[in-house]
Amino acid sequence: PVGFPVQFRVVGPDTQMVRKIAREVEAVVASSPKVRDVQLDWNDPVRAMKVQIDQDKARALGLTPSDVSMVTQTVMNGATLSQLREREDLIDIVARAVPQERLSLDTLKDINLYTRQGTVVPLSQVATVQHELEEPVLWRRNRDMAITVRADVKDGEQGVTATQEIRPMLKDIQAKLPSGYRIDVGGAVEESAKANDALLAVVPLMLGTIMLLLMLQLQDFSRMWMVLLTAPLGLIGVVPALLAFQAPLGFVAILGIIALGGMIMRNSVILIDQIQIEINEGRDPWNAVLDAAIHRTRPVVLAAAAAVLAMIPLTSSVFWGPMAIAIMGGLTVATLLTIFFVPALFAAWFKLRRHQPADGTDPAQGQLVPTA
Structure with a gap:
């Protein structure tokens, strides 16, 4: 808060x-x-009562600042004389001057001070009492x-x-x-900066964990880096969405961008994993890329649409609105780009070429094509 x-x-x-x-x-x-x-x-500033002791006069009468302070504190704030037990509670018995005497400068000036010689002197003889303004x-x-x-x-x-x-x-x-x-x-700027610093401190651990999980799933360095390269695609949609809704790019929006990167990489893993399954089944790599893109388009789009629609109620929230807008804009654009970008990246990364069989059939369409 x-x-x-x-x-x-x-x-x-x-x-x-x-x-x-x-x-x-x-x-x-x-x-x-x-x-x-x-x-x-x-x-x-509030009005306060200040007692200024004349040290020379006080010493001449045998009074110390603590003596004067004790008497004035007793008159103003009171002194605990005893305690009264009421069942299990102890109630202090405090003796102090009545309000009319505590709030009057003239009355305070006439407070009697008892010296060590047994004489009585008024407070005004050794100190001045006045009202001053001070910071509460x-x-x-x-x-x-x-x-x-x-x-x-x-x-x-x-x-x-x-x-x-x-x-x-x-x-x-x-x-x-x-x-x-x-x-x-x-205020919010300072707290946001602190939150961002705390978030950046765990970024290396976060990236290491993501790479480890991707490696366990894909079991290939090339495919792992390929998936990581798709994470920034969401920024293409985040910036226009935040500008369109005039939402700030604060800590909450950054959280949305981080979550968005995970969603995009999940879609990429689904697509790349399907390509690998097609290749392992003996399909031609070029056809495997095309078939995987076609077969996985519907589940990827439906999953993205469900996430985008779920964010709509949050867009009206002042606090969570920027996060929802960032996820909606980024996921919408990134999903469309993923469907086309990941297959193209896979084909370019592994230098796949469209294979032309000798019988003149198109491996992508399964139809005859003209041959020279």
Whole structure:
């Protein structure tokens, strides 16, 4: 889960400067027609009560910062005096000042502090109490302050598409960033990049496993490489399909392309295996290629049609739509190409030639042909 699909992180050492830059980025993101609910992951500064101790006066009276802190914490937050048992639960008994006293600066200034000599002095004699604005939550990233400008996308929009559209609009802000400050892209783009990296890490293992399985099935290096060469045929149909439906080529679409490659290689294995069966039965290699292509066209087309039709309900999904579109477009084109490309590739790979018998019959048609 990404949370907000559109995210831009403003990172830098100074809190106020980071917030200022984040406000500028927020205004740019909000101007995009594809996003909504633009916000920061930092809340607005809140009013806090700060006690500033005069160290010289406190030491003169025999008070330490911990003494002052203990008294103020007891008044503000309370101190646990005991516990009350109610059946199996223990309930803390907390003593603290009433709300009217806790929220009043004048009352806090008159809090009595007991020195080690037994004298009583008011808090105002050794410290100043005042209200200040401070950040309620501070997020850091690699030890730097980081504010994330985040937004949701409108219905029918993709987080990756919206992010790519907003990035050029931030160039003016990035050009005038002070040294040590930067704007990072997060959200769907960042998560997609992480997923792609994780996917690429297992590609060598995936290819090795595919080659092993093909070798076990075909038991021939030439036929194995022939099947592998048919896998990219799906890209011829994937690109136009994604462009026609304006679907992004993201992580989900890449998953569809990988699955598509497996479907295409399966069809190629079926066709090449049938050719080998025909040849093993004593058929002429040229005729074996033709007969295998004819006999396997219907099952290959029906299997591809079933897969394409099964993807139709997913095309309306914002998340799974790109995968379904990639499979539908790629499998439709690749199936048609496989029926013609694989037999032609097989004949060219093994240098098959049409054999002309001496009796003048056409081996492909079984009919007489004119002879000189």
